[in-house]
Amino acid sequence: MPAIASLLCGFIFGAGLVISHMVQTTKVLGFLDVLAIPSGGWDPTLVVVMAAGLLVTGIGYALIRPRQPIFAPRSQWPTASAIDRPLLAGAALFGIGWGLVGLCPGPAIADLATLSPGVIVFVVAMAVGMAAHDLWQPGADRPVEQKLATATDG
Amino acid sequence: MANFTPISAAIGGALIGLSAVLLMLFTGRIAGIAGIxxxxxxxxxxxxxxxxxxxxxxxxxxxxxxxxxxxxxxxxMPGSMIAIAVAGLLVGFGTRLGNGCTSGHGICGIARLSPRSIAATLVFMVAAMIVVALTRHGIGG
Known part of the structure; x- marks a missing residue:
């Protein structure tokens, strides 16, 4: 059951990416191209996607926060709060890669369905980057509570 | 405001939010694609x-x-497969080091008003905007 629920959630997420056109790198790069604002060439679509996503998630999270999850013993809300160097360095590296191509992890994986050779190369490289990080910092020796606290911002 | 598509964006964004809420309700997990x-x-x-x-x-x-x-x-996609691979490596390594991506920090984290996620989102947005400014306008531009 948890796997079926998870499959459904993945599908809804993917449908959101497809309907909002966030699977298209041109839409994402059009938003990131803020220097095009004066000429009228800027595409604010991503702002609306985020705003709608935040509205629904914010209200939904607030409503279900006190509840236990249906298919798990407890919710794994992130508890880390420090704005530390790994967070900022990681975000900067991610942003550079995002700006180079216009793909972040969700759209990249959804776009595998198009069998685009470029997307396949991107996702393989992304997986290598993730695995390389976890080889370097496996986080294996941390106690479970701490692992929970730091592992699941997203 | 070239190519602005606000209605499909609002519907799609709401579905992404619905997915995040349902995943937490069902499995107790954050819908961060990099984390998953x-x-x-x-x-x-x-x-x-x-x-x-x-x-x-x-x-x-x-x-x-x-x-x-x-x-x-x-x-x-960019013409150069090397550029694509470098970008993929940066996205993979960076999202693991920074514990999240556009969905984990940008949606789920900001929806919880997490200062970490707000900071991370600002940093990756600005970094990406600088890269696009350089690639589209900077070089010979």
Whole structure:
């Protein structure tokens, strides 16, 4: 059951990416191209996607926060709060890669369905980057509570 | 405001939010795609099933759109496969180091008003905007 629920959630997420056109790198790069604002060439679509996503998630999270999850013993809300160097360095590296191509992890994986050779190369490289990080910092020796606290911002 | 598509954006964004809320309600997990995917490559992970199921659903959505007569076009990609690979490596490593991506920090984290996620989102947005400014306007521009 948890796997079926998870499959459904993945599908809804993917449908959101497809309907909002966030699977298209041109839409994402059009938003990131803020220097095009004066000429009228800027595409604010991503702002609306985020705003709608935040509205629904914010209200939904607030409503279900006190509840236990249906298919798990407890919710794994992130508890880390420090704005530390790994967070900022990681975000900067991610942003550079995002700006180079216009793909972040969700759209990249959804776009595998198009069998685009470029997307396949991107996702393989992304997986290598993730695995390389976890080889370097496996986080294996941390106690479970701490692992929970730091592992699941997203 | 070239190519602005606010209505489909609002519907799509709301679905992304719905997915995040349902995933928390069902499995108690944050809908961060980098976190879900990255966990697959950590040898210590013992919960691969729900991760793989979520990813399968994510890929199934564009396939379903194609079956309904609205195939997703291949996204425009840079000509150089080396540039693509470098970008992929940066996205993979960076999202693991920074513990999240556009969904984990940008949606789920900001929706919780997490200062960490707000900071991370500002940093990756600004970094990406600088890269686009340089690639589209900076070089010989």
């Amino acid at each position: 995917t990255g966990g697959l490559f950590n040898p210590k992970t013992d919960d691969r099933m729900w991760r793989l199921a979520f990813i399968a659903g994510l890929i199934a959505a564009p396939l379903a759109a194609a079956l309904l007569g609205h195939p997703v076009a291949m996204p425009e």
